[in-house]
Amino acid sequence: MPKISVVSNVLQANDAAAAENRALMQAAGVVAVNIISAPGSGKTTLLQQTIPALAEGSSAVLVGDLQTSRDAERLADVAAATVQINTGSGCHLSAEQVAAGLGELDLTGLDFVFIENVGNMVCPVSFDLGEHARVALLSVPEGDDKVAKYHTLFQAADVIVLNKVDLLGILDFDLDRVRDDIAQVNTRAPFVQLSAKSGEGMDEWLGWLRALRGH
Amino acid sequence: MPKISVVSNVLQANDAAAAENRALMQAAGVVAVNIISAPGSGKTTLLQQTIPALAEGSSAVLVGDLQTSRDAERLADVAAATVQINTGSGCHLSAEQVAAGLGELDLTGLDFVFIENVGNMVCPVSFDLGEHARVALLSVPEGDDKVAKYHTLFQAADVIVLNKVDLLGILDFDLDRVRDDIAQVNTRAPFVQLSAKSGEGMDEWLGWLRALRGH
Numbered sequence: 059m060p061k062i063s064v065v066s067n068v069l070q071a072n073d074a075a076a077a078e079n080r081a082l083m084q085a086a087g088v089v090a091v092n093i094i095s096a097p098g099s100g101k102t103t104l105l106q107q108t109i110p111a112l113a114e115g116s117s118a119v120l121v122g123d124l125q126t127s128r129d130a131e132r133l134a135d136v137a138a139a140t141v142q143i144n145t146g147s148g149c150h151l152s153a154e155q156v157a158a159g160l161g162e163l164d165l166t167g168l169d170f171v172f173i174e175n176v177g178n179m180v181c182p183v184s185f186d187l188g189e190h191a192r193v194a195l196l197s198v199p200e201g202d203d204k205v206a207k208y209h210t211l212f213q214a215a216d217v218i219v220l221n222k223v224d225l226l227g228i229l230d231f232d233l234d235r236v237r238d239d240i241a242q243v244n245t246r247a248p249f250v251q252l253s254a255k256s257g258e259g260m261d262e263w264l265g266w267l268r269a270l271r272g273h
Numbered sequence: 274m275p276k277i278s279v280v281s282n283v284l285q286a287n288d289a290a291a292a293e294n295r296a297l298m299q300a301a302g303v304v305a306v307n308i309i310s311a312p313g314s315g316k317t318t319l320l321q322q323t324i325p326a327l328a329e330g331s332s333a334v335l336v337g338d339l340q341t342s343r344d345a346e347r348l349a350d351v352a353a354a355t356v357q358i359n360t361g362s363g364c365h366l367s368a369e370q371v372a373a374g375l376g377e378l379d380l381t382g383l384d385f386v387f388i389e390n391v392g393n394m395v396c397p398v399s400f401d402l403g404e405h406a407r408v409a410l411l412s413v414p415e416g417d418d419k420v421a422k423y424h425t426l427f428q429a430a431d432v433i434v435l436n437k438v439d440l441l442g443i444l445d446f447d448l449d450r451v452r453d454d455i456a457q458v459n460t461r462a463p464f465v466q467l468s469a470k471s472g473e474g475m476d477e478w479l480g481w482l483r484a485l486r487g488h
Contacts, residue, residue: 126422177394178395199440200312207339209339225414228443
């Protein structure tokens with residue numbers, strides 16, 4: 059079964075690189091957070107608001123995108139360092155790519171490395187990057203059926219964040235339906251509702267990050 | 274190079290199945306339209322409005338999703354037939370899956386088969402399903418940077434549709450930036466701006482479909 063063995067070799071190589079990434083960051087006292095969402099859920103905007111609120115210059119960002127360095131440019135003012143990783147046609151970051159990105163960073167004095175994965179609710183789920191925690195991000199305009207449809211992403215999350223709650227009154231979105239769907243797949247992860255734009259709910263998100271960091 | 278040869282075998286098998294799908298629909302006088310977008314761009318809502326406007330019961334829909342049959346249920350009232358194709362962990366439909374779906378349909382008397390691909394801006398792009406035309410769908414809440422970031426999708430499109438334009442006044446979205454980015458990658462495809470919810474712009478979209486059908 060050659061197809062299966064190729065896939066399993068790819069994942070084995072990825073997992074070995076992920077373990078090295080994790081050990082490297084652990085040794086430097088850095089916490090790595092892997093953020094996964096559909097395109098346009100607001101990963102970059104969330105980080106633009108999160109990093110200064112945690113402490114200016116205390117976090118670095120690795121940004122995955124097929125093309126362009128637009129997200130890295132948006133984050134350059136608030137992050138200690140940003141590395142844009144262009145995946146070409148790849149729909150997820152790999153641990154090897156993250157290892158190369160980490161090689162560009164000085165980890166000394168950093169609290170967090172945020173990994174903004176390629177906008178995709180499927181491919182990134184299978185690839186451990188060496189993160190300490192995984193965020194599944196959803197936004198109100200995407201609709202209230204996404205947890206049921208992409209349950210693997212939400213199952214594997216350490217925290218589930220609903221962004222753009224400032225649009226809850228404007229768009230059709232059944233919050234109870236989302237809560238019910240989350241209860242079916244993940245009873246472990248907190249469910250944080252926020253708007254990176256209005257600031258609503260950001261305290262809970264920042265509190266979760268601080269608790270993860272242990273201070 | 275075993276990895277590359279596996280990928281190329283997969284695509285060869287897909288393309289052969291796609292050619293058969295196309296020939297089958299051609300013989301039945303049916304036009305197939307493959308709709309690709311991120312999760313939550315409004316593919317299902319667009320089809321809910323499109324099909325009755327074209328002619329009740331004149332179109333069938335093949336719906337791809339990792340899990341659930343929610344989209345097929347939403348379309349059951351307006352389509353002549355709907356087939357839900359669950360891909361499990363697969364981030365796109367394949368031509369073989371579409372062939373199986375077509376096997377469930379009676380093509381006699383149909384004008385269109387709409388193929389609602391898995392919500393994903395990357396994976397579906399490489400897989401010809403046997404469609405006659407490909408729609409790249411984007412929605413305002415996803416942001417104005419998506420054409421540059423996912424240019425392969427927009428490059429391969431026969432029409433580019435911007436949905437949820439009723440939110441243009443509410444959300445930050447630079448329409449000129451999107452127009453400029455489209456001009457860089459695709460000068461062939463019309464750019465249709467609409468709101469499946471408010472009905473704005475639907476006439477242009479319906480006109481494009483009718484022209485594709487040749488009547």
